[in-house]
Every structure is written in C-alpha cells, then in structure tokens.
Amino acid sequence: MMVDETLHGLVERRLREVSQRYTSGRKAVVEVLANAGHPLSIEDIGELAPRLPRSSAYRHLVDLQQCGVVRRVAANDDYYRFELAEDITEHHHHLMCTLCGKVIDVTPTPAFERAMANYLDDLSTSNGFASIDHRLDVLGACATCRQRKLAATAGCAG
Amino acid sequence: MMVDETLHGLVERRLREVSQRYTSGRKAVVEVLANAGHPLSIEDIGELAPRLPRSSAYRHLVDLQQCGVVRRVAANDDYYRFELAEDITEHHHHLMCTLCGKVIDVTPTPAFERAMANYLDDLSTSNGFASIDHRLDVLGACATCRQRKLAATAGCAG
DNA sequence: ATTGAACTGAGACTCAGTCTCAATGTAAGA
DNA sequence: TCTTACATTGAGACTGAGTCTCAGTTCAAT
Structure with a gap:
C-alpha cells in the first residue's frame, strides 16, 4: 500500500x-x-x-x-x-460516464474556481443561502466509451 | 392548474x-x-x-x-x-439545505454559465470526455433554517 | 488480571422501488 | 357500432441495497 x-x-x-x-x-x-x-x-x-x-x-x-x-x-x-x-x-469534480457508469475525478482550473466562488457569493446575497460546499458532476461519454462507439460505427460501415 | x-x-x-x-x-x-x-x-x-x-x-x-x-x-x-x-x-442549479433537506432551484448568472462552458471545453480537450450535461448542487443552509438557528441561539443567550 | 466499552461477523430485517397479473381503457379498422 | 390489439392501471407480491441485532471478541485503562 x-x-x-x-x-x-x-x-x-x-x-x-x-x-x-x-x-x-x-x-x-x-x-x-x-x-x-x-x-x-x-x-x-x-x-x-x-x-x-x-x-x-x-x-x-x-x-x-x-x-x-x-x-x-x-x-x-x-x-x-x-x-x-x-x-x-483535494477539492475536485466528477466526470460521470452515462455509458459505463464510471466516475472520474478532475481538479478544477483556478479560473473556474474563481468564477465559482463569485457565483456562490451571488447566491448568498440573492437567496440568503449560506453555502458550505458544492459539487459539480459532468455527465457525458468517457474517452474509452467514445472510442468503443467509434470502433463499433466503423465496424458497421465496413 | x-x-x-x-x-x-x-x-x-x-x-x-x-x-x-x-x-x-x-x-x-x-x-x-x-x-x-x-x-x-x-x-x-x-x-x-x-x-x-x-x-x-x-x-x-x-x-x-x-x-x-x-x-x-x-x-x-x-x-x-x-x-x-x-x-x-430551463437550465438551473440546486441549492440543497443540509438541515431541512429542501431543494431550491436557481438560474445561473450568464457570467457563471460562460465560465462553465469554458471549463467544459477544457475538460473535453484534457480528458477526452464529451460532456452532454452538468449538474451543480450547492450544499448549505437555506434562509429559513439560518433564521431558525439564529433565533434558537438568541433564545439560549437570553 | 479485570472491567467496561468499542468492535466484529452472520444473518435477520426494512422499505424504497420494481414487477406481475388480471382487469380496464382506447385508438383504429371492419 | 363491434372487434381487436395493445397500452394502461391498481393491488399487492417481490427484490435487494442498506440497516440492525445479538452474541462473541478485542482493546485500553486501571
């Protein structure tokens, strides 16, 4: 270990x-x-x-x-x-593949986290909501599944 | 209705x-x-x-x-x-109160959604992940629960 | 060594969510 | 209008991820 x-x-x-x-x-x-x-x-x-x-x-x-x-x-x-x-x-977001279910961690860029911090401030003033934490999940297709899909398509065409 | x-x-x-x-x-x-x-x-x-x-x-x-x-x-x-x-x-995010469990919808600011779009582009190039959708949940205390908590504290002090 | 409290595995249990089945509704053609 | 084929429905049985119980074990502190 x-x-x-x-x-x-x-x-x-x-x-x-x-x-x-x-x-x-x-x-x-x-x-x-x-x-x-x-x-x-x-x-x-x-x-x-x-x-x-x-x-x-x-x-x-x-x-x-x-x-x-x-x-x-x-x-x-x-x-x-x-x-x-x-x-x-460390703080991170999740990429969730809707095809295979896998969850991948990604560390946000500083620029994005700055934008996020500003946004959370906005929410606090506009909704009276005191944010403690946030979670961002991005849904889509992971690299592996994309390639698999491409290969399958190519196979059909050939 | x-x-x-x-x-x-x-x-x-x-x-x-x-x-x-x-x-x-x-x-x-x-x-x-x-x-x-x-x-x-x-x-x-x-x-x-x-x-x-x-x-x-x-x-x-x-x-x-x-x-x-x-x-x-x-x-x-x-x-x-x-x-x-x-x-x-319409596209929105969720404020989730960790005290009462309530979920509140909020519409993101244009500035934040622009930052989000850039970020998703970054992810696609750096991870080969094709994003279809995203969900942002902000955890914290809603206005009602915050006031209730303040009132309780005041009650204790008084 | 003793004692009290935390920990453990096995398996019974719970209950949100799914499935089955028999009965009902409904669109469309004769 | 009648028929037919299929979608829909409610009731309740069923499933299984996650929880709880209990009897036995381990640990830390004295």
Whole structure:
C-alpha cells in the first residue's frame, strides 16, 4: 500500500475524537478508497477487500462519514459510491460516464474556481443561502466509451 | 392548474413518439412537478396527488424519464427527487439545505454559465470526455433554517 | 488480571422501488 | 357500432441495497 502515513494519522485522530478506534477493518476501507483515487461502489470495495464482510464495510463507511473522513457520492446509476473527503484529498469534480457508469475525478482550473466562488457569493446575497460546499458532476461519454462507439460505427460501415 | 397548454402538448408528443398515451395519471404527475417548481420526492408527489397509487406514480416517473420529460435528482438525504427536464423548464442549479433537506432551484448568472462552458471545453480537450450535461448542487443552509438557528441561539443567550 | 466499552461477523430485517397479473381503457379498422 | 390489439392501471407480491441485532471478541485503562 502506497498510502503515506499522515493519512492514517489523520483518520485515527478523527475517529479518536468520537471515541472510536482505527481498526484493521476501517483501515482496509480507507486504504482501498485512497488507492482507487476515484469513488468506489460497495461492490468495488467488496472486490478490493474480499475478506471484509459486507455488513462491516457498510458500517465502517457510516462511521467514517460521520467523522468526516468519507463522503458518499450519488452517481448516475442506482448505486452510491464512496470517496475520501475533500479536505483529505483535494477539492475536485466528477466526470460521470452515462455509458459505463464510471466516475472520474478532475481538479478544477483556478479560473473556474474563481468564477465559482463569485457565483456562490451571488447566491448568498440573492437567496440568503449560506453555502458550505458544492459539487459539480459532468455527465457525458468517457474517452474509452467514445472510442468503443467509434470502433463499433466503423465496424458497421465496413 | 396554471400550467400552459404547450407543456401538455410537448409531453404528449414525446410520449406518442414511443407509442404511449398521455393519460390522466401521467398528466397528474407532470402537473404536480410543474406547479411545485422544485424537485419533489415520491412522498411529496403522494401528498400532492393523493388519488394516485404509489406503484403507478413510480411507473409514470420511469416512463416520463425514458421519454425525456422528467429527471431524477439525487438530494443529500436518502430519497431521490424528481423534476421536469431542463429542456422543458430551463437550465438551473440546486441549492440543497443540509438541515431541512429542501431543494431550491436557481438560474445561473450568464457570467457563471460562460465560465462553465469554458471549463467544459477544457475538460473535453484534457480528458477526452464529451460532456452532454452538468449538474451543480450547492450544499448549505437555506434562509429559513439560518433564521431558525439564529433565533434558537438568541433564545439560549437570553 | 479485570472491567467496561468499542468492535466484529452472520444473518435477520426494512422499505424504497420494481414487477406481475388480471382487469380496464382506447385508438383504429371492419 | 363491434372487434381487436395493445397500452394502461391498481393491488399487492417481490427484490435487494442498506440497516440492525445479538452474541462473541478485542482493546485500553486501571
């Protein structure tokens, strides 16, 4: 596992704050999420940590969400995904492929985040809404699916 | 119901394209969504159209999604919401109150949408991702909940 | 070593959402 | 108008992702 030790230290501290322990099961969940680098479904987690029972995995995810280590992501299909919280990784957006369901992380450009900050200010003044966080999901076709589609079309033509 | 007739005409056309009828049950769902002006949960729909059985409501929502009239929205709680598709209403973002769960629609400023368009172009060139649609959800506290919280704090202090 | 509290796995359970089926509505041709 | 073929409907059974329970285990602190 190529996860630097500060991650585990941070997670342990957050769990300790609510009198919880950083056990091997929870560590397994955190490592799997950290190594993936993109949101994982419960199915993904089950495959990457096969010794971890489903019920424990769910419970760990709940605990880790409650102490701010994990965030749940609603993808475009019927399954939630899970990722490390943004203050542990970094702020990012999601590209969601409507063909294969995959979720890809992207870091926004500074220019766009500046525009976003301005916009959130506008919202606060016009709607009295105090924004804490935002999430931007871009729906479309990933590079792999686009190529696959092109290949299929070429095959039909030939 | 203050829904202009073009909406119903449009929905009927879309259903007809897939050999389906615009029946009273489907019309009830569309009217409820149109009048609400913000995404509704199945519970909301049940309250606003009490004569409509749950199983029929779900089925209508599926049918209407398939012909592009309705869109499913993942809120911040455990329940999906439903709204009319953006090409029927207009492009908008969601303010999601993390305290009461309410979802509020907002129309983006032109400046922000310009920034968004540029950003999506960037993504397409840097990731090979062909974006079709995007959704921006802003999480925070709505005006009502903020006031309630202020009042509660004042009450404690006094 | 003892004790109290957190943790765990297995599997029962919940309930939002889907499916089935028998009955009904409806457009269109004879 | 009658018939026919097919879309629609309500009721309720069913599915399965996610939760809860419980009995046994591990841990940290004394």
